[in-house]
Amino acid sequence: MRPRLSIEGGAVRLEGPLLFVRRTLEAGLNEAVEVSGSDGRSRLGRIAALDEQHMTIEVLESPDGLALADTVLRLRGAPLEFALGPGILGRVFNGIGEPVDGGPPLPARVLQPIDGLPVNPVERALPRDFIETGISAIDLMNSLVRGQKLPLFSCGGLPHDRIAVDIATHARLRGGSDDFAIVFAGIGVPFDSADFFRRSLEKSGALARTALFLNLASDSSTQRLLTPRFALTAAEYLAFEEGRHVLVILTDMTNYCEALREVSSSKGEVPGRKGFPGYLYSDLAQLYERAGCLRGRAGTLTQLPILTMPSDDIGHPVPDLTGYITEGQIVLSRDLDRLGIHPPVDVLPSLSRLMKDGIGGGYTHADHPALANQLYAAYARAVQARVLSSVVGDDGMTPVDRSYLAFGRAFERELLHQAAARTLEASMETGWRLLAGLPEGELTRLSDAQIAAHLRGRR
Structure with missing residues (x-):
């Protein structure tokens, strides 16, 4: 120094x-x-x-x-460094790590640079183990794994703020471990959204295990660029110094990228696609790649960044580049939202690339992978049947096609839609019950033993 x-x-x-x-x-x-x-x-x-x-x-x-x-x-x-120490959970900070909850200053145990320290790729361990979010469309069909970075793609006006709070409130580790923590960062959010985040977490009691960072829309764009860095620095401390399993929720990363564009323009830099700087990809990678598991460290850092797609365009630079860096995506649907489905997760374009490493025997349930595959196949067939029905009408369809139409309606109404959080076991039970309405010959992703164990007694 x-x-x-x-x-x-x-x-x-x-x-x-x-x-x-x-x-x-x-x-x-x-x-x-x-x-x-x-x-x-x-x-x-x-x-x-x-x-x-x-x-x-x-x-x-x-x-x-x-x-x-x-x-x-x-x-x-x-x-720039962040003074961190015990007692960070349960606290509320502004976008640059200053307490705004009226509490005492944090006891400074370590000073961590907010841009993070480089990690030797050899020291990274393969992300494994399941995180239950309470949302069936994620837990059952697009599972989140410790150490993963799994973004949520939303659209303007969809309830991603509510989903973020639901996940922060209900996310947990299997087995009831108490070394789980949340770092929640609101980036460029309106005051009413910030107030909603804080009040909801306080009311549910989840704030006690959460470090909450709030950067308001009225704050400067330069501060907005640092908010996720302060939040991730706090998460790294909790994960790799205190040995906790940390889930980081960042919302809304589109606000972050627009602040980056604004600052880049003020510097006089040459703009790239849609005015964003040419280094947008590497800048986002610096944030997202701070997720992971390290050999010899007990804790893990999992990221769930949330972004809104401008004009509902998944090809926009922000979701496009985010998809290249991260390990899948959870996509919200405006059509499902219009039908009153909450959360309006469209499972067909959604994907969790690390799901296979964190589910199945020893992690969730031995039949979880097969059930998820069969539900995907059946719902995709139901969507095709809807297209056919719009052309020939229900009367012109085969009994099998009509069974898929009924399955699709029930899948959205009973599995995707949920008024309260569900355990993985409850989600799987709902999935088996829905599949029981299809002809047995259509269940090609399930073994005979799985059909006998879970479905024949329901028919």
Whole structure:
């Protein structure tokens, strides 16, 4: 760490939350700085860009009151760090890790750089073991595994905030382990959404096992870029220092990406697709790749980033690049939402690539994989039958096709829709009951033993 250095009167331009300063001293990229003006108030910032003559400072708090002539910069000689220690769970922070719940400051046990430390790929372990979310469409058909990064793709107006709170409230490990924790980050959210998150977690009691970070839509775009980094740094501390299994919920990552576009434009960088910077992929990867399991460490870090697809376009750069980095996707459907299905998860385009490593014998139930495969196949056939029905009508369909139509309606009404959280066992029971309505010859993904054990007594 360098000694602290000061620059006085070197500011040449202030553009939104970006301060452009003449470079008169050696400084490092991402180095933390303190910015103060004639009002005497110190504001946290960091160096976002450097060239031979100038440096660009991201001011993380309101720049109101700063005047170029009397602005003073104090370089800390180190990157931004988060002081972490016992007692982080049950606390509420703003987007840059400052407590906003009226409680005492955190006891600082360690200082962690918010950009994380590089992990040797050889030290990574294969994600395994099941996390129960309480949502049947996820637990039964797109299972979440410890150490996985599994995004949720939503659309404007869909109830992803409610789903995020439901998962934060009901997610648990199999066996009732108490070393499970939630890190919940609201990124660029309106005040009413932030209030909903906080009140819901308090009411359910889930806040006691949660570290809640809230970056409001009224906060600066530069602060928005740091909120997931502070949240993930807290999660890494809980996972790899305290040995907990941590689920990180980040909502809404589209707000993060739009803030990145805004800051990039202010820096004068060449825009890429839809105005986003060319490094959007690598920037997102720096966040998502902080999930995982490490050899020799008891804890794990699992990510569930939530994003809204602009214009419902899954090919938009934000969901498109997110899909390349992560290990699947949970897709919400506007059509299911119109039918009153909650949560409106469309299971056909949804996928969990690591599901096979965390379910089955020794993890959930030996028949879980076969049941999920059969439900997928039957629902896909039901969707095809609906298309056929719209052309020829129900009277022109075979009895088998009509049984699939009935299955599709029941699948959406009884399995996808749920008024309360379900255990995996309850979800599987519902799945078996629905399959009992199909002809036995159609159940090609199940063995004879599975049909005999779970279905023949129901017919």
